[in-house]
Amino acid sequence: MKSALRTLALLVVCFAATSQSPAQPLQESAWWSYRDAYRALVRFDKLGKPKHLIQQRMQVQARTPGASTEGLRLRLQGSQTALELPLDAALHAQVPLLKQAYDDNAALVLNRPPAAFGFRVRVSITPRADGAYELSELRAACAQVLAFQQQVNPEHYRNKRCTGVSLAFPPGSNPAATLRQADASKPLPSALGPLYPGESDREHPVVHLHWEPMAEGTQLRTTGVPLVVAAVIE
């Protein structure tokens, strides 16, 4: 019994040490270990196949719909690391791969409680600033996304193929999208939908483009830069 008490005392001392750790404020914040984030992010850089038409970003995602994102800030925080990471309107951030932050055992920290937000790694097609997308280029970009996802998550993407793209615009915007082929042009409608295909939010004007019936040489033109150009993989 005495031995058991000694063990318990030891554990209590250990927990007391934890509570005095300098990382104490993290208990009040949503965070992700940078070492774990690094492992998830570095695959995009290191794994083969061309990726010049696509991009990887980390996204902060609300666990409950409608959670306020007003004043949301993301920091890379460690004893030797302090970096503000700007979030775009869809809560994406570019997270750099830094040896210093890895060695520091830093964390990606949000100024929100732990249960409110989570972190995801997203791979999407890089939007074009001029709003002009050649169909052949969109097909190639979608194939790059699929090839990467098949390497990372083969069981989920086995026997899947690219069928199109979806372009999600900021909430409240009124995007105009047009398909141009030879001399003809046809407007593409937008409807409220999710930022990424298959998800449940319905806040964004989304333009869907399925390329089955389209001829090569078709061009998609949009006004405004979409938040996300996502590959539609089915």
Add this chain to the structure above:
Amino acid sequence: MKPLLTTLSLLCLAGSAQAQAPVFEPMPEGSQDIFLGLGAGYRPRYEGAREQRLRAEPLIQASWSNGLFVSGLQAGWHLSESLAPAWPRAEWGPLLNLQPPRGQQGRSWFADSLGTLSGTAMEPGLANDPRGNRLQGMDRVDACLEGGGFFNLRPAAAWRLTQSLLGGTGACSGSLRWGADLQVLVPTPAPHHSLSVSAGLSWANARYTQTYFGVTEQESARSRNPVHRPDGGVHEVRAQLRWNWLLQPDWVLSTALEFKRLQGSAARSPLVERAGATHLSTALVYRF
């Protein structure tokens, strides 16, 4: 691509002899990922003992970017790539394992022991078995180093089949054993928690089972145990549930519940009071 999957690397925060090579995760060149912890384990005092002991147990898992690792009482070197371009992925390399000694008090898993928790035992190591301490009169089995290799197969991110083949040196010279475990990372909705289940078995040659489960004529004459010469074969099956809680980026609470059952002629050894045993351990671990 949920970040929880990357906590696979924490699967192996085990202090037992069944610790596996940690997953070879990518990290910056020259970096390392080191976990050191201290906790308590509630285990049989030797394989086959009825009496369970509570004792302090250190936990260690260290990985370096060049592939070297230490995991529990094992050390090895990943010779495969940390980022293979396709699945299934294979991990392989040389492996060393330290077998702790077994004296009449049982296994000395680690140097620091807090003694027995058994309320009926009068002194540590004397079980309430009608035949008394079955290790009384048995030769001490010294600590020994086993060398060999590991070959792990990962069909997908959350699945891993680990295998190791180890041959003994010194006190366990001539012994050979092979172990295989299938590990699955169970998705959990809670952030910072990972849950894994694994099941496996161990095969050993007769030299190994004789060392830990056999009774020689001389030992029989000194003890109350009849002579026993176990054969080689599958001598253990096991299943484990492990829960890792990343309390903070640098603190982990690692808890494991494991059931092991001796098999075959090892289970029929006169040293074995109970073939099946439950092991429970928990430790607070600092990530350097």
